[in-house]
Amino acid sequence: MNTRAKGMMMTLIMMISLLTAAQAETAPAQELPDGFCYVHEVIPDVILDIRYAGTHNFVGDVIDGYEAPYAVMTEKAADALKEAADELRAMGYRLKIFDAYRPQSAVRHFVRWSQDADDMRMQAEFYPEYARKSLLVDQGYIARNSSHCRGSAVDLTITDLDGNELDMGTGFDYFGKLAWHGAKGITPLQEANRLILKNAMEHHGFRCFEHEWWHYKLIKEPFPKKGFNFPVK
Numbered sequence: 001m002n003t004r005a006k007g008m009m010m011t012l013i014m015m016i017s018l019l020t021a022a023q024a025e026t027a028p029a030q031e032l033p034d035g036f037c038y039v040h041e042v043i044p045d046v047i048l049d050i051r052y053a054g055t056h057n058f059v060g061d062v063i064d065g066y067e068a069p070y071a072v073m074t075e076k077a078a079d080a081l082k083e084a085a086d087e088l089r090a091m092g093y094r095l096k097i098f099d100a101y102r103p104q105s106a107v108r109h110f111v112r113w114s115q116d117a118d119d120m121r122m123q124a125e126f127y128p129e130y131a132r133k134s135l136l137v138d139q140g141y142i143a144r145n146s147s148h149c150r151g152s153a154v155d156l157t158i159t160d161l162d163g164n165e166l167d168m169g170t171g172f173d174y175f176g177k178l179a180w181h182g183a184k185g186i187t188p189l190q191e192a193n194r195l196i197l198k199n200a201m202e203h204h205g206f207r208c209f210e211h212e213w214w215h216y217k218l219i220k221e222p223f224p225k226k227g228f229n230f231p232v233k
Contacts, residue, residue: 046097050097064108114136117132129175141175169191
């Protein structure tokens with residue numbers, strides 16, 4: 001092989017290497033089941049704060065099934081969420097997601113935790129009204145069969161265009177009446193901020209959970225009776 005041919009071969013190898021590296025950077029973290037997608041690929045400016053992939057959550061530990069801080073949803077739910085995001089962006093807001101699809105292993109982790117009366121590390125921030133954690137299951141804050149496992153539920157808030165959260169009156173996963181829609185004890189501004197989110201989500205096919213201002217579920221979900229247990233990674 002002459003010098004010119006060798007040079008062309010080296011250039012081709014370098015181009016292939018660069019293309020492969022670029023593809024690796026943009027490739028999804030895993031092959032998802034049919035009908036699912038990564039939300040950030042549908043809504044590029046979404047902010048992800050996936051709490052159960054870290055320790056800032058009501059348990060205080062990384063939750064089973066969360067191997068990476070991504071939001072996964074059914075394609076149908078993600079498309080509807082994009083419509084809500086587009087509407088909110090036109091008003092000067094962005095979406096921030098705390099949780100979306102949730103593996104069944106995570107739900108089992110929550111239920112086990114609720115039975116451990118000695119672990120009260122996160123009570124002050126997340127459940128100050130409850131001295132008995134088991135009541136969180138009894139009163140529906142922790143579901144044994146979560147709609148999140150079907151891939152069409154999402155926990156979220158809104159921010160300004162710079163990523164600063166609007167004041168909603170409580171933080172995410174606050175278990176208590178202050179987090180309810182129509183709660184007494186929050187300010188008119190906090191109530192108005194909740195309504196901005198609620199109106200946009202309901203306008204695009206989602207239904208709220210009355211006891212959690214952050215939780216919404218697609219009404220016409222594609223898997224209404226099927227839960228999933230693949231990890232988030």
